[in-house]
Amino acid sequence: MPRVVVNVMPKPEILDPQGKAVTGALRRLGFDGMSVRQGKRFEIEVDGELTPELLARIEEAAETLLANTVIESFDVVAD
Amino acid sequence: MPRVVVNVMPKPEILDPQGKAVTGALRRLGFDGMSVRQGKRFEIEVDGELTPELLARIEEAAETLLANTVIESFDVVAD
Numbered sequence: 840m841p842r843v844v845v846n847v848m849p850k851p852e853i854l855d856p857q858g859k860a861v862t863g864a865l866r867r868l869g870f871d872g873m874s875v876r877q878g879k880r881f882e883i884e885v886d887g888e889l890t891p892e893l894l895a896r897i898e899e900a901a902e903t904l905l906a907n908t909v910i911e912s913f914d915v916v917a918d
Numbered sequence: 919m920p921r922v923v924v925n926v927m928p929k930p931e932i933l934d935p936q937g938k939a940v941t942g943a944l945r946r947l948g949f950d951g952m953s954v955r956q957g958k959r960f961e962i963e964v965d966g967e968l969t970p971e972l973l974a975r976i977e978e979a980a981e982t983l984l985a986n987t988v989i990e991s992f993d994v995v996a997d
Binding site: 846847848861864865868870872873874875876877878879880881882883884885887896897899900903904905 | 927955984
């Protein structure tokens with residue numbers, strides 16, 4: 840089945856407390872010099888063929904439901 | 919700065935209640951024929967050059983902290 844990936848990340852200007860927590864935890868475990876931002880990854884399996892219309896529909900779904908576009912950016916990648 | 923992406927997804931044999939909820943919400947919004955699995959995406963910016971040693975270190979960090987390898991699989995991608 841064709842698969843589409845939607846990546847949702849906090850916008851660069853938005854504070855990312857989860858990412859900050861992970862960065863701090865990594866440092867405490869000895870992993871220095873890394874700065875982490877945490878987002879979400881959605882793997883979407885679609886029925887049938889992946890047409891440009893369907894891809895546009897998934898973009899719409901990402902914008903409507905998967906990302907909060909006030910604070911998050913997203914990209915859609917046919918996989 | 920070099921960037922490395924770590925994708926963490928629930929293993930195929932593991933139930934994914936978040937993904938199920940998203941699939942259901944999409945269907946109710948009129949987005950049919952999509953099956954969603956939800957995972958995490960970590961974008962890691964590293965200081966200095968991205969050496970093979972550093973990449974191995976990030977793999978180790980992913981396995982130790984970012985993914986729960988009992989229920990999740992991960993991959994590390996230099997971006």
